[in-house]
Amino acid sequence: MKFLKVLAYPLSLLYGCIMLVRNKMFDWHLLPSKSYNLPVICVGNLSVGGTGKTPHTEYIIKLLMNNFKVGVLSRGYKRKTKGFFLAESASLVTDVGDEVLQMAHKFDNIKIAVCESRRKGIEILLRNFPDLDVIILDDAFQHRYVKPGLSIILSDYSNLYTNDFVLPTGNLREFISGAHRAHIICVTKSPKVLSPIVSKDIEAKLSLQPHQKLYFTYIKHGNFIPLYTDNGSEMPPKVYVILLFAGIANTYPLEEHLKTKCDDLRVIKFNDHYQYKEEDALALLQKFKDLYSVNKIMVTTEKDAKRLENSVFKNIFRNIPLFYIPIEIEFHNKYKTDFDNQILNYVRKNKTNR
Incomplete structure (x- = not known):
């Protein structure tokens, strides 16, 4: 693997330089970057995924939705549709993608849409819903044709972008110098107990600019939720074996959580945003049946659950105890109040400028 990375290093330099020149063209106004007369918040990262966007x-969304009319715009990764598409709870994962469908199921009182062109998507949202107070851009840090008023980048605690390199040698979409465009940097998936010494060390490694704020978050796992509520299966009183399968970029936090819930954890990994096929489900079912235990369950992620919501999979997993675990993020200590205030103050200040 190290040998292959050495071979790929020249390609990484070439790719990184292309992205650097592209960014400079936006910085020097040789390529157009459009601002809007309402608050636009970008949530993104430097890496290709797995940071918890x-x-x-x-x-x-939850912070803002009770006091502001919120719109969300995403690319809709792995969807089959093209152009602008407004997501609803009845949408299909092939229409909008798994992440957007997950949000549409949770937040039916906000406008969530997908569009490859963020500029075009924002303009359609504002034309159809002119009373929107704020738009959140999901995974748009490298989409420079829109200039957000507040940019947030995320970096995994166990794999900081300062320790990474650009594709294909590493997982970065651009050189780490691109982080200077962010107003907020969130170090995600940190331990629930965070040492002040460690946080100071990370702050030094990230070399923050004067305009940047640093926050730390960790994952809060929810309860086991049946994927199919009427398939005739129940949670056993004591779980000995868990078969976890997931098509996400980083399963490590979930694995660590599930190890506390059973005696034996088995893990089957798929590619991020993997579109499950019938034969995959049948193979998973056989793996589960082959496990030598009575008190056993199958577990997947909330995002994977959205890709398994059809009658074919429901019939395959009938009478099988299959659950998903929702997740939320929590901020460490005083970081929550500071983060909330920074977001709310930005939206309030810029909403009045319309």
Whole structure:
């Protein structure tokens, strides 16, 4: 693997330089970057995924939705549709993507849409819903044709972007110098108990700019929720074996959580945003049946659950105890109040400028 990374290093330099030149063209106004007369918040990262954008976006939605009319715009990764598409709870995962469908199921009182062009998507949202107070852009940090008023980037605690390199040698979409465009940096998936010494060390590694604020978050796992509420299965009184399967970028936090819930954890990993097929479900079912235990369950993620919501999978997993675990993010100590205030103050100040 190390040998392959060495071979790919020149390609990484070339790719990184192309992205650097592209960013400079926006900085020097050789390429157009449009601002809007309402608050626009971008939640993104430097890496290709696995930092927790969806739960952080959901946190901001919940923070704002009771006092402001909120719109959310995403690319809709892995969807089959093209162009602008307004998400609803009845939408299909192939229409809007798993992450957007997850948000649409949770927040039926806000406008959530997908569009490859964030500029076009914002303009359609504002034309159809002119009373929107704020728009949240999901995964748009590299989409420079829109200039957000507040940019947030996320970095995994166990794999800071300062320790990474650009594709294909590493997982970064651009050189780490691009982080200077962010107003907020959130270090995600940190331990629930965070040492002040460790947080100071990370702050030093990230070399924050004067305009930047640093926050730390951790994952809060919810209860086991049946994927199919009427399939005839129940949670056993004591769980000995869990078969976890997931198509997400980073299963480590969930694995660590589930190890506290059973004696034996088995893990089957798929690619991020993997679109399950019937043969995958049948193979998973056989793996589960082959486990030598009575008190056993199957577990997946909330995002994967959205890709399994159809009658074919429901019939395959009939009478099987299959659950998903929702997640939320929590801020450490005083970081929650400071983060909430920074978001709320930005929206209040810029909402009045319309």
